[in-house]
Amino acid sequence: MMTPADELTVLLGARASTVEAVRQHHSHGESYHPPTMPDVVCFPESTVEVSEILKISQRHRVPVIPFGAGTSIEGQVNAIHGGITIDLSRMNRIVRISAEDLDSTVEAGVTRSQLNHKANGTGLMFSVDPGADATLGGMASTRASGTTSVRYGTMRENVLGLTVVLADGRVIRSGSRARKSSAGYDLTHLFLGAEGTLGVITELTLRLHPLPEAVAAAVCAFDTLEGAIQTVIEIIQLGIPAARMELLDEKAMEAVNRRSGTTYAVASTLFFEFHGASERHVSDHAAMAEALAVEHGGRGFQWATRLEGREKLWHARHEAYYASLALRPGAKGWTTDVCVPISRLAECILQAKQDHADAPFPITMVSHAGDGNFHLIYVLDGSSAPELAAAQRLSGQLVERALAMGGTCTGEHGIGTGKLGYMAAEHGAALDTMRSIKRALDPENRMNPGKMIAL
Secondary structure (H helix, E strand, O other): OOOHHHHHHHHHHHHEEOOHHHHHHOOOOOOOOOOOOOOEEEOOOOHHHHHHHHHHHHHHOOOEEEEOOOOOOOOOOOOOOOOEEEEOOOOOOEEEEEOOOOEEEEEOOOEHHHHHHHHHHHOEEOOOOOOOOOEHHHHHHOOOOOOOHHHHOOHHHHEEEEEEEOOOOOEEEEEOOOOOOOOOOOHHHHHOOOOOOOOEEEEEEEEOEEOOOEEEEEEEEEOOHHHHHHHHHHHHHOOOOEEEEEEEOHHHHHHHHHHHOOOOOOOOEEEEEEEEOOHHHHHHHHHHHHHHHHHOOEOOOEEEOOHHHHHHHHHHHHOHHHHHHOOOOOOEEEEOOOEOOHHHHHHHHHHHHHHOOOOOOOEEEEEEHHHOEEEEEEEEOOOOHHHHHHHHHHHHHHHHHHHHOOOEOOOOOOOOOOOHHHHHHHHOOHHHHHHHHHHHHOOOOOEOOOOOOOO
16 A cells, blocks of 8 residues: 555655655744654645645545745644645745736745745835745745734735635635625635644735835834833824834844844834835824834934835844844744733733843843734743743743733734643633634644644
8 A cells, every 4th residue: 555655756756755854854943842854745836736635645644734934933834743744835936916906816835025026016015024034825824924014914914815725635715806805704814824724825815015105214212111112102093104113122132233233222122114105205204203202212213214224224123033042052042922902012011021030041022013012032942941941931921911911822923832722711712613613624633733723
């Protein structure tokens, strides 16, 4: 009798690999979670091939784990029960871009930078920017967001439709290119954030946005963390259309300066970006934001209006995670991901800092302040049981506080295995409904088992 690897080799030839180095590469994302290898890694080039892989999985009752760029950080791509990893990176075709309709259809392995490079000549952009150059299928699977979500929304707002291969190999298409519809269940949003536990996303139709005519970025250091967050709250309340508002604490700023060679003040700091139809439009809104910042202890804006300066500024912000790890060479990153109502953000961060004051490892804080989402980056020794235990305890305290404030255990990183234990506390009886959906679409629990929902 043929094994799954034998059947996959017949189907894909050399694009079905059991080479240990390939399996090892697909055994982990970018986090502290210990790697666990799949038995075979497949590199399909079409939805039809993905469908055939799922049928082989069904015949042999082996797990399937979708894999994009491997940038997830809650263990979503780890093959904790072995099985078949489906690497979608070769499904990287941009099917079409419609400038008239402001949308695009792409295969799941296309990265956000590839789409933006292609769309640039049309005057359009794909807005969701999680920092890493993730695949769009992976971003949909974790319902990703990022620095620009305060203005343009997350993957939830920017995915119009999907092509999905179900556990038994059936192919379905959800949504449409219409801007609104009242027809049927909203299956598109069911699969968004499902982390491959309900099916494999192979194609997406995405909303695009016009490139702004004028852009300006700025950095502002604050005397206090509370002052920085109050500035963000008032900018939102007054309707000032900031495109990005990112908050870093003093420890994160110290790390960024070391990594990027910048000379920013080592203080609680906001990174801003403003988009508009004209330079006057941008400058007026930025001046309003700066005035608010000064009222709350801001030390004035350092401007970056040219493309080169803006790219340098945002490169420094996006390097915050790796800059944090560099504080302790060889360390692993454990990144918390709570999100609370913006009115509770300062309280939640300050209480968390008190709780973490005696932590046995360095900690930095970065926040998508305009969304109420913040991350504490624990820079720890991944082989140290005491440090891992301390991280688990502190992270759990933080999640409990966020839930008590009406928030969530994860604003954008997803559940995977890392946040699995908090699903009951957050969702209560609704978790049983999620289990019912999982059993209906994946009765054998083959689709990325052990992630998202414990059956």
